[in-house]
Amino acid sequence: MSKDENLVEDKMQIDQHDSDRLQKNVPDGFSEDYLKVYYGKLFPCVDIYRWLSYGNDGKHPACDQSYFGRREFSFTLENDIYLRFLSFNNVVEMESSIRKKCPFKIDIGPVYTVDPAKRRAYAQGGNNVFSPIERELVFDIDMSDYDDVRYCCSGADVCLDCWPLMNVAIKVLDMSLREDFGFNHILWVYSGRRGVHCWVCDGRARRLRDEQRASIAEYFHVNKGGENNAKKVNLTGAVLHPFLARSYTEVLKDSFEKKMLLSQKLFASEDRFQKILQIIPDDSIASELLDKWQGNRRSSISKEDVNVSRWEQLKHVLQSGKHKVQGLRRCVEEIIFTYTFPRLDMEVSKHMNHLLKAPFCVHPKTGRICVPIDPNDCDDFDPTTVPTLSQLIEELNMSNKRSESEEDWERTSLRKSIEIFRSFLSALLKSCKKEINSNVRQSTDARNW
Amino acid sequence: MEIVRSQREPTHAAASTTSAKLSFYRFAPALEVRLEDFELYAIDRLRVLQGISDGLSRGKKPEEMEKLVTELWRAHMRHQDPSEVMNKDIISHFVLRLVYCRTDELRKWFLSMETSLFRYRFRLESPESQRSLMSEFQLPYKAISRAEFETVKEKLNQVARSIGQSLNADTLFFKAPFEEVPELFAGRRVFLQKGFAYVAMHQVVSLVATQFRSNLSKCLVLTNRKWTSTIRDTERDRLAPIIEALSTGYLGPDYSQPKNSAEISLKDINGLASSSFPLCMRHLFDKLRETHHLKHGGRMQLGLFLKGVGLRLEDALLFWKSEFSQKVLQIVGAERFDKEYAYSIRHNYGKEGKRTDYTPYSCQKVISSTPSTGDHHGCPYRHFRTDAVQISLVQNFPTAFVAAFVVYAHLLHPSAITSSLFDCFLTSLSGLAPDDLIYFNSEENLRAALTKMGVCGRSVDGILDKVRNKHYQIACTLTFEAVHDAPYDSGINHPNQYFDASRKILQNKMEST
Numbered sequence: 007m008s009k010d011e012n013l014v015e016d017k018m019q020i021d022q023h024d025s026d027r028l029q030k031n032v033p034d035g036f037s038e039d040y041l042k043v044y045y046g047k048l049f050p051c052v053d054i055y056r057w058l059s060y061g062n063d064g065k066h067p068a069c070d071q072s073y074f075g076r077r078e079f080s081f082t083l084e085n086d087i088y089l090r091f092l093s094f095n096n097v098v099e100m101e102s103s104i105r106k107k108c109p110f111k112i113d114i115g116p117v118y119t120v121d122p123a124k125r126r127a128y129a130q131g132g133n134n135v136f137s138p139i140e141r142e143l144v145f146d147i148d149m150s151d152y153d154d155v156r157y158c159c160s161g162a163d164v165c166l167d168c169w170p171l172m173n174v175a176i177k178v179l180d181m182s183l184r185e186d187f188g189f190n191h192i193l194w195v196y197s198g199r200r201g202v203h204c205w206v207c208d209g210r211a212r213r214l215r216d217e218q219r220a221s222i223a224e225y226f227h228v229n230k231g232g233e234n235n236a237k238k239v240n241l242t243g244a245v246l247h248p249f250l251a252r253s254y255t256e257v258l259k260d261s262f263e264k265k266m267l268l269s270q271k272l273f274a275s276e277d278r279f280q281k282i283l284q285i286i287p288d289d290s291i292a293s294e295l296l297d298k299w300q301g302n303r304r305s306s307i308s309k310e311d312v313n314v315s316r317w318e319q320l321k322h323v324l325q326s327g328k329h330k331v332q333g334l335r336r337c338v339e340e341i342i343f344t345y346t347f348p349r350l351d352m353e354v355s356k357h358m359n360h361l362l363k364a365p366f367c368v369h370p371k372t373g374r375i376c377v378p379i380d381p382n383d384c385d386d387f388d389p390t391t392v393p394t395l396s397q398l399i400e401e402l403n404m405s406n407k408r409s410e411s412e413e414d415w416e417r418t419s420l421r422k423s424i425e426i427f428r429s430f431l432s433a434l435l436k437s438c439k440k441e442i443n444s445n446v447r448q449s450t451d452a453r454n455w
Numbered sequence: 456m457e458i459v460r461s462q463r464e465p466t467h468a469a470a471s472t473t474s475a476k477l478s479f480y481r482f483a484p485a486l487e488v489r490l491e492d493f494e495l496y497a498i499d500r501l502r503v504l505q506g507i508s509d510g511l512s513r514g515k516k517p518e519e520m521e522k523l524v525t526e527l528w529r530a531h532m533r534h535q536d537p538s539e540v541m542n543k544d545i546i547s548h549f550v551l552r553l554v555y556c557r558t559d560e561l562r563k564w565f566l567s568m569e570t571s572l573f574r575y576r577f578r579l580e581s582p583e584s585q586r587s588l589m590s591e592f593q594l595p596y597k598a599i600s601r602a603e604f605e606t607v608k609e610k611l612n613q614v615a616r617s618i619g620q621s622l623n624a625d626t627l628f629f630k631a632p633f634e635e636v637p638e639l640f641a642g643r644r645v646f647l648q649k650g651f652a653y654v655a656m657h658q659v660v661s662l663v664a665t666q667f668r669s670n671l672s673k674c675l676v677l678t679n680r681k682w683t684s685t686i687r688d689t690e691r692d693r694l695a696p697i698i699e700a701l702s703t704g705y706l707g708p709d710y711s712q713p714k715n716s717a718e719i720s721l722k723d724i725n726g727l728a729s730s731s732f733p734l735c736m737r738h739l740f741d742k743l744r745e746t747h748h749l750k751h752g753g754r755m756q757l758g759l760f761l762k763g764v765g766l767r768l769e770d771a772l773l774f775w776k777s778e779f780s781q782k783v784l785q786i787v788g789a790e791r792f793d794k795e796y797a798y799s800i801r802h803n804y805g806k807e808g809k810r811t812d813y814t815p816y817s818c819q820k821v822i823s824s825t826p827s828t829g830d831h832h833g834c835p836y837r838h839f840r841t842d843a844v845q846i847s848l849v850q851n852f853p854t855a856f857v858a859a860f861v862v863y864a865h866l867l868h869p870s871a872i873t874s875s876l877f878d879c880f881l882t883s884l885s886g887l888a889p890d891d892l893i894y895f896n897s898e899e900n901l902r903a904a905l906t907k908m909g910v911c912g913r914s915v916d917g918i919l920d921k922v923r924n925k926h927y928q929i930a931c932t933l934t935f936e937a938v939h940d941a942p943y944d945s946g947i948n949h950p951n952q953y954f955d956a957s958r959k960i961l962q963n964k965m966e967s968t
Contacts, residue, residue, distance in 0.1 A: 187633060188650025210650070214634065221637035243617040247643040248610050250617075 036373045038084060038108055040395045045105050047414040048398060049366055050424055055097040057431055058114070060209075061438030063096075068446040078115030078122040080361055081107055090115075091122040110370045113361035116141035117212075138358040143189075143206035143214055143222065146354040146362065147175045150200055155345045157270050157278065162200045162371075164389055167269040172202050173384045174261045175348035178253045179204060179226065180381040186249055187211075187222070191434040193427075194379040196392055198369025202379065203362055207434055209441055216357050223355040225249070228347050237285055239343040241336045253347070254339060262342045263317070272345070273316035276300065282320070285341050288334055291323055365427065368395045377423035378430065393419045476541070477576050479592045479667060480674075483549045486542060493550055494697050499531040500547035501701065504568040509946050511571065512926040517578075524575035553686070553694075554701045556678040561702060566672055574664040582656060589659065594666055598627040599653070607646065611653055614646045627656040635665045718765040721774055727764070731957035733931060733950045734835045734904060735821055736760050742831045743778050752824060752832040754796075756816055758803050763815035763951040768804045772797055817949045818928050836918075836927040839901040898922075910937040 045051075055074065056063065062073035079100075080090045089107075094100035104112070116138035120128050125136040149168060153160050158167040176194055183189045183206055191207040214222070228250070229238050246254065266272065273279045279299055283292040299316060324337050354360050367376045373394040379387050401418040408417070415424050506527040510520055532547075534540045548569070555565035580588065589596070604611075612622040633652045639645045639661050645652045654662055687695055719727060728740045739757040743749050749757065754775075761771060775796060801807045816824075818834065826833040898919060905915050914937040921930040931947045939960050947953050 185649065186647035188648075210634070218634050218637045221641035224641035225643060243619055245613050245616045247617040248613050248646060249643060251613065 036368065036370050036395055040399050041108050041110070041368060042105070043399055043402070044368060044395055045108060047402065048418065048420055049104070050415070050427065051101045051104065052097055053424070053427060053431060054364065054366070055100060056435065057207075057427075060207075060212075061435055061442050064439070064442070066439075066442055066446075068442045072121075073117065075121055076119070077117045078359075078361075079364075080113040080115060081109035082111035082113070083107060083109055091125060093121050093123045110368075112364040112367050114364050115361045116358045140212045141358040143211040143219060144354060144360070144362050145179060145204040145206075145223075145226075146197070146201065146351040147172065147204075147348060148197075148201040148351060151349040151351070154281075155266075155270070164200050166388065166390065169387075169389055170261060170265045170269070170385075171346065172389075173387070174257055174346050176202060176204075176379065176381050176384045177257045178348050181252070181256070182226070182249055185252075186225075191430065191437065192381070193365065193430050194381050194384070195365045196374070196377050196379055196387070196389060197363065198367065198374050198376045199372050203365075203376075205362075205365075209438075219358070220352075220356040223350060223352045226348060226350055227352060228343055229349050237287070237340070239340045239347065241340055241343065246339070250343075254342065258342050258346045262346050266345055267313050267317055268311060271313055273299070273313040279316060282341055285344060286324070286334070286337055291334070295320060295323060366423075375420065375423070377420070378426045380426050393423075477573070477580065477588055478541070478545055478548075479670070480545065480548050481592075481670070484542065484545050486546065488546055490693070490697075492543075492546065493694070494701070496543050496547035497550040497554065497697075497701055499543075500551055502531045503527045503572065504551075504565070507568050507571050507575075508564070509929070512921070512924070512929050520571070521575050521578060524572060525579065528576070550698075551701070552675060552678050553682060554698050556675045556682055557702065562672075562675045562679070566668060566675065569671060570664055570668045573667045574660055577660050577663055585656075585659060585663075589663060592663065592666070594663065596629040596631055596659075596662060599630050603630075604628065607648065607653060610646045610648070611655075614644070614653075615655075618644055629654045629656075629659060629662065631662055636661045718767065721766075721770050724761075724766070724774065727954075730961060731954050733947070733953040734908060734934060735833070736950055736954075737908065738835055738904060739831050747778055750830050750832075751799075752826060752830050754799070755803070756821060756824075756832040758800060759813055759815040760950050760954075762804060762813075764954055768801065768806065771800055771804070775800055815949070815951050818931070818947060821950065822927050834927050834931075835901060835904060836922050836930040837925075839898075839904065905934065908934065908938055910934055 058077055059074045062069045062071065075093055075095045077093060078090070079092045079094065080088070081092060082088055089109075092103070094103060115122070117140040118125070118138050119135055122136075128135050149156075149164050149172065150161050152168065152171050156168040156171065158165050164172075180192060180194070183192055183204075189206050189208045189211055193205040193207060195203045195205070197203050228241075230240065241250070245251070271278065272282065276299075280296070283296055286292045286295075295316075298319070320341075321338055324334055354362065363376060365376050365378055368374070369376065373396060374389075374392045375395070375398070377392055398418050398420060402414060405417045407414075415421055503524075507520075507524060510523045515523060532540070532543060534543050551565060551569075555561040577585065577588070608622070611628065615622040630651050631654055633640055633647055633650055636645060636652045636654055636658075639654065639658055640647055640652055645654055645658065647653075690698075728737055732740060736757055739749060739753050742753070743757070758771065758775070761774070766774065776792060779792060779796065798807055803813050805813065821832070822834040822837050824833045826838055901919065901922065902915055905911075905918060910918065914933065918930045918933045918937070921927075921933060928947055931953070932943055935943050935947055935953060935956070939957060941960055943956060947956075
């Protein structure tokens with residue numbers, strides 16, 4: 007019996023004796039002991055290994071056996087001790103290292119030309135052969151970047167009123183990555199606290215150069231105004247680019263009018279509607295609306311929500327065609343883009359060697375697991391009910407194995423998350439296999455020439 | 456080219472020299488080249504590439520670049536024999552390939568300058584000749600069919616209108632993997648569908664330039680292999696020295712002989728230092744005055760500069776001796792000064808050892824020097840500040856740790872947070888490699904130094920901006936312009952050039968008043 011399992015046994019025994027604490031017998035929060043149990047019993051190490059091997063762990067002659075071993079991992083240990091350039095040759099090595107070191111955070115880096123753990127030996131050769139050659143295309147979206155357009159919380163806090171902004175981001179990016187860029191294997195992951203991560207895993211995405219990554223991030227970059235610029239989105243041109251137009255009609259407009267407008271009460275107070283009026287380039291229109299709203303604060307008898315009615319008024323004024331001011335045409339769209347369009351942390355996407363936290367890590371501050379999100383079901387995702395470390399441990403303690411073949415995660419609330427991950431994985435590995443087979447065909451073709 | 460590669464098949468070169476003006480440089484020509492032309496052509500092309508590099512780092516707009524490239528090309532790449540023009544283009548390109556294949560840094564620079572040159576030359580061609588070039592270069596793109604055009608017509612029209620253009624029914628579109636036109640889709644200037652970009656005829660320059668670049672990039676690696684395996688040795692006495700010399704990239708006068716008219720005397724040196732020394736020399740000079748000592752690197756850089764400025768050997772000896780007197784002479788004694796320091800000064804002037812008259816350092820050399828703790832030489836724009844904290848590291852390092860670190864570093868040595876200090880500190884902590892280390896921004900030092908030069912306000916921000924983008928010579932040029940309140944278009948490439956240009960402006964000002 008391993009040391010980890012001993013720990014669980016201990017806990018279970020204590021729990022059984024302590025009947026007073028039956029309801030909440032595992033304290034909240036984050037501890038190394040729990041983490042050990044989590045890594046020992048629940049963390050889907052094998053699945054992650056299979057994911058990052060991209061089919062190269064098979065027996066096929068075209069498999070690159072060194073592939074997984076050239077991937078950089080990095081661990082953040084307790085007290086913020088930071089280990090970079092770790093690498094593992096196989097799943098056994100990876101699993102035992104994770105269990106032994108019990109990292110508070112695991113980051114995944116790029117695949118390098120050579121084993122990153124041996125980079126110094128190669129560096130001595132003079133020629134710098136150590137460089138990243140493959141890496142998923144990744145995106146990082148943080149709710150804290152939306153602080154100027156949400157009023158329910160700020161900073162690292164999120165709630166169900168602002169979380170729809172993340173769903174907008176997931177939908178807009180997911181749709182474009184598939185339709186525009188032709189990618190198929192996209193994994194969305196809750197970052198554990200205030201945002202989401204996206205991993206685009208197609209071979210074509212992994213082989214992108216930094217310059218191309220930066221261009222993709224730029225394609226998604228609309229919000230350009232600085233802190234001191236009220237007008238953050240500038241849509242020029244006679245019509246919108248197809249990507250922006252599609253995002254607007256299929257995602258942004260509905261999300262703004264049906265969700266954000268109400269949940270954030272965007273017109274409910276003067277400072278809030280002032281902020282929106284600032285986006286209107288024509289001062290006379292802005293002050294006309296301002297006067298109207300400042301004056302009859304409670305005069306409206308209609309039962310309609312004040313946010314909805316003011317938004318309708320604003321749209322009516324801007325779109326009535328009475329005003330022929332250049333630049334007003336786009337204004338309604340600009341407001342909606344400002345309040346809903348995804349805001350990426352650009353730097354994360356631009357460079358191959360940027361590290362990103364692995365799925366299924368535990369966020370040390372919230373104790374929540376970084377679970378995958380199904381982009382088609384993202385509206386149902388609730389960040390406030392994502393399983394926490396202590397909850398999972400409790401679930402393990404409270405239930406028994408129903409059969410020999412049953413895995414531990416199957417009797418916890420991690421089950422759904424692992425199933426999402428596995429369905430992503432099986433589609434991915436199928437296409438990896440195809441790619442590896444076609445590589446063989448190509449190289450035999452080459453020999454025939 | 457007969458001179459470097461004898462085993463090339465001659466047919467392709469002939470094909471590429473006849474019709475088009477613009478070449479894809481797929482094959483080295485099978486020509487005989489005179490050794491002189493080999494070098495002269497290369498120097499001419501280098502001037503064009505350097506002009507482009509200068510224009511780009513000054514942030515010139517595409518239209519301005521187009522004009523600049525046309526001018527540079529006309530100025531340097533002409534040939535009295537019209538039939539030689541094409542050859543000169545191709546020969547000079549292949550010579551520079553050889554020159555710039557040898558390190559990663561050289562390859563990167565050459566690749567980006569040649570691609571820019573190609574891009575702007577291609578843009579200048581008419582649509583018809585662009586098309587014929589495309590087919591001549593055998594690029595793997597075909598215009599989309601009428602039927603396919605109809606299916607995406609609406610979207611293409613939408614894209615065209617979104618960038619303020621209109622879709623012409625005759626416009627040809629090429630379909631290419633999006634990876635090949637990053638600059639186009641980054642600005643949402645093309646329609647993307649399922650991984651393909653629809654590139655309009657007027658945008659094909661992006662496609663062609665991408666192909667040009669990737670082709671050249673591969674060739675440079677091959678050339679490098681060839682250089683290290685054979686050419687370097689077989690051409691040890693003939694081409695190799697030319698190639699080595701060309702790669703320093705410095706083309707101006709060497710300033711090793713001071714002009715007789717411009718001799719300076721010891722008594723003027725203080726005034727000249729504050730009016731006409733570039734920051735790198737001014738800093739060394741100030742440090743020498745302040746501490747009465749400079750390490751070897753600093754003595755070399757400043758000493759040779761002073762020689763180029765016109766300080767005679769006797770004066771130089773006096774100068775160093777009087778500066779060193781207080782501190783060094785106490786420690787080392789006059790006898791040792793004469794023996795060691797004076798020797799190296801005379802050595803610089805070609806009076807000792809192998810009696811070479813040493814050349815003052817060019818910017819290239821100053822910038823690429825590697826000063827360590829206690830050194831004051833190098834280029835202040837580069838070495839005063841090192842890269843701002845690497846984002847990834849800051850994110851991954853605990854804040855408290857970074858903060859403690861900053862405090863520690865400041866207490867220890869507020870003005871010189873050097874990389875070596877960090878190395879010691881950080882490597883002692885865990886298994887970090889030197890490349891993971893954080894380098895702190897000592898931009899403030901540079902700001903202070905610039906203020907001392909009399910540069911202030913917005914000029915400083917402009918200079919620091921260039922520094923952040925690693926355009927050190929441009930930063931120096933901007934400083935020059937700010938100090939002298941006069942434009943200086945040719946750009947600073949040599950500390951002595953800075954000095955001469957400064958004298959010229961100041962003398963003109965004196966005469967006019």
